[in-house]
Amino acid sequence: MREEVLRSLLLIDSDPAERRLVAATATRAGWSLANAVSEGALELLKGPHGREVRAALLSGWNGDTGPQLIAKLKTARPDLPIIVLADGESIACAVDAMRAGANDFLVRPVAPERLVEALSAHRDRRRAAGELAPLAEKLSPVLPLDEMVGAAPDFRAALAVAAKAARNRLPILVIGEPGAGKETFAKAIHSASLRERGPLIQVDCKAVAANIIDSTLFGHVAGAFPGAFSEKVGKVVEANGGTLLLDDIGALPLETQAALDRVLATGEVRPVGCNGSNSVDIRLIATSSAPLGPEFDPKLRERVESTNVTIPPLRDRSGDIPALARHLLTRIAEQHGGRALSIGNDALAVLMRYGWPGNVRQLAGVLFRASVKCDETSLTAEHFPHIAIQSRFSGRKSDRATEVAQMSTEDALGGPQLTLLRPDGHLRSMEEIEADLIRLAIGHYRGRMTEVARRLGIGRSTLYRKLGELGIDTTN
Numbered sequence: 040m041r042e043e044v045l046r047s048l049l050l051i052d053s054d055p056a057e058r059r060l061v062a063a064t065a066t067r068a069g070w071s072l073a074n075a076v077s078e079g080a081l082e083l084l085k086g087p088h089g090r091e092v093r094a095a096l097l098s099g100w101n102g103d104t105g106p107q108l109i110a111k112l113k114t115a116r117p118d119l120p121i122i123v124l125a126d127g128e129s130i131a132c133a134v135d136a137m138r139a140g141a142n143d144f145l146v147r148p149v150a151p152e153r154l155v156e157a158l159s160a161h162r163d164r165r166r167a168a169g170e171l172a173p174l175a176e177k178l179s180p181v182l183p184l185d186e187m188v189g190a191a192p193d194f195r196a197a198l199a200v201a202a203k204a205a206r207n208r209l210p211i212l213v214i215g216e217p218g219a220g221k222e223t224f225a226k227a228i229h230s231a232s233l234r235e236r237g238p239l240i241q242v243d244c245k246a247v248a249a250n251i252i253d254s255t256l257f258g259h260v261a262g263a264f265p266g267a268f269s270e271k272v273g274k275v276v277e278a279n280g281g282t283l284l285l286d287d288i289g290a291l292p293l294e295t296q297a298a299l300d301r302v303l304a305t306g307e308v309r310p311v312g313c314n315g316s317n318s319v320d321i322r323l324i325a326t327s328s329a330p331l332g333p334e335f336d337p338k339l340r341e342r343v344e345s346t347n348v349t350i351p352p353l354r355d356r357s358g359d360i361p362a363l364a365r366h367l368l369t370r371i372a373e374q375h376g377g378r379a380l381s382i383g384n385d386a387l388a389v390l391m392r393y394g395w396p397g398n399v400r401q402l403a404g405v406l407f408r409a410s411v412k413c414d415e416t417s418l419t420a421e422h423f424p425h426i427a428i429q430s431r432f433s434g435r436k437s438d439r440a441t442e443v444a445q446m447s448t449e450d451a452l453g454g455p456q457l458t459l460l461r462p463d464g465h466l467r468s469m470e471e472i473e474a475d476l477i478r479l480a481i482g483h484y485r486g487r488m489t490e491v492a493r494r495l496g497i498g499r500s501t502l503y504r505k506l507g508e509l510g511i512d513t514t515n
Contacts, residue, residue: 047071047091048158051080051108053098057124057149061096064151068158077108084115094120094161097141100132106139113140120161122175124149133176137411143175152246170425174404184227185486187220188366191356195478197224197348199511204346205231210303210323212288212343214330215350218400221326222286224348229282234322237281240274244290252295254311257302263312275308279319288325288343289335296336303342353395353402360391360402367403368418371410380410385420393426474509477502481511 048070050061062072073092075083084092095112097105100123109121120142125133133144143157157175184202189195204211205228213221213228222241229239247255254263258273275283285291291299302308303323307316323343331340353360364382372379395401409422420427459467477495484490492502505511 046093047073047088049073049075049080049083049092049095051075051095051097052077053096057098057147060149060151061154064149064154065158068155070158077104080108081111081115084112084119089116092116092119094122094158096122096124096145097136098124100125100136102132102135105136109136109140122157122161134411137408142172145175152243170405170408170423171401171429172404174407177400182223182227184224184231187223187227188363189356189359190362190479191351191359192475192478193349193351194356194359195481197350199478200346201228201348202231204228204348206233208233208322209345210325210343211346211348212331213324213326213348213350215326215328216352216396216398217328218395218398219350219352220399221328221350222284224350225284225324225326228324228348229284229322232282232322234281238278239282239284240278241284241286242274243286245287249292252291253298256295257298257308257310259311260313263310267312271310273308273310275302275319275321276317278321280321282322282324285323285325287327289327289329289331293334293336296339300336300339300342303339353398357391361387363399363402364390364406367406368410371403371407380413381417383417383419386418386423389420389423389427393429470509473505474511477505477509477511 046069048061048065050058050072053061053074058072058074065072070093071091073083073088080095083089097108105123112119112121121140122143122145123133123136123141124145124147125136126147133141133146136144142161145153145157153175160172160175184198184205187198189198201211201213201224211225211228213224215221215224226239229235242255244252253259254267254271254273256273256275258271258276259267261267261270302319303321306318306320308319309316325343331344364387368380368382390402390405397404405423405426406418409418413422459472477491480491480495481488484494488502489499492499495502497505
């Protein structure tokens with residue numbers, strides 16, 4: 040219990056408004072707050088309560104004094120995680136801060152869930168440090184379905200289901216491990232739908248307290264409950280004519296699940312404390328890290344599971360990592376004003392042997408850290424020391440990509456492999472293998488069907504006939 044009580048966040052050079060926001064968020068997450076200016080931060084760390092400080096949050100970035108301050112903090116406490124706040128328009132400052140030794144960055148205005156995420160990632164000293172820690176900020180912009188990188192059959196199958204589902208108005212459940220790309224898929228489905236011009240309203244069900252989730256989703260009238268001094272429009276009404284995206288829908292209380300099912304069934308939403316209702320036309324996209332359990336409301340489960348999009352974890356599609364890594368490096372350079380870097384085969388082999396428990400999001404963070412600290416024009420295996428160590432010596436299954444862990448570099452870089460055998464050792468059917476081969480080709484040639492047909496040695500008409508026979512839908 041002592042570990043939990045004595046956990047303090049050192050906030051440096053923050054204004055009063057930001058201090059109040061950070062204090063409220065940190066307190067709810069179990070942290071106490073220590074405030075200091077640059078000159079007093081080092082003395083506070085060296086003081087009697089300095090060991091209670093488990094992370095430092097540096098508000099703003101000064102290119103002249105910032106590197107010296109980080110160097111002094113790291114000298115006093117080499118293991119102290121330092122998180123830098125950057126203005127939304129000056130991500131380049133965050134890049135400079137990380138080059139100076141900062142561990143993470145957040146963009147103003149501070150999103151409470153991002154701050155909690157950053158603090159959680161750095162508080163446990165037993166976790167892997169350095170390049171393996173996930174970054175709080177999202178690094179890559181949203182992509183349309185036809186620009187998502189991946190040739191693995193399971194991934195292409197998920198894209199095909201998503202593209203087909205985008206054209207109707209039925210609810211969709213996107214399932215995948217944390218970091219696998221559920222939010223990216225959901226936003227791409229909205230962009231490919233007939234509701235593209237309508238709003239996309241997102242709610243993180245896990246981040247909203249159970250006692251206010253009904254008000255958040257459905258709204259409330261003034262006086263509906265203590266503290267409801269004015270009317271509030273709910274997210275469901277805000278999403279009218281567009282899409283409501285519910286992250287981690289399994290976190291909703293049962294009563295809220297039942298109420299949401301009624302909204303979807305009737306098209307009517309009743310604000311908390313109101314006798315009347317509002318008509319709404321929404322499309323629901325929900326995400327979950329696992330299939331919905333038996334405790335979930337059966338009616339709502341039947342409704343949202345009408346279409347399932349299951350995203351495979353990155354460790355199950357290691358052959359996609361070379362193309363994905365190059366794509367992410369290009370995006371990182373474009374988004375953060377950096378320079379485009381190439382990546383060598385030795386580095387790619389290291390990345391492919393790792394199991395990526397944090398999936399694509401963790402890969403993006405690892406590449407970002409490596410790119411901001413790289414002085415050369417190409418990333419090599421030497422830029423990923425933690426990855427090599429973790430994938431070689433860790434006993435956790437999630438830290439190894441089993442299929443490629445023992446391969447040579449040449450074999451690991453051979454690209455996606457067709458699976459010929461079933462788990463029981465028997466051969467798969469020709470139809471299954473042919474379908475996987477066509478999906479792989481479509482992904483590899485980015486949907487250019489003339490090129491796909493040419494590389495497969497068949498005509499376009501034959502290719503489209505096979506797509507129909509095998510039930511492969513590639514339209515979006």
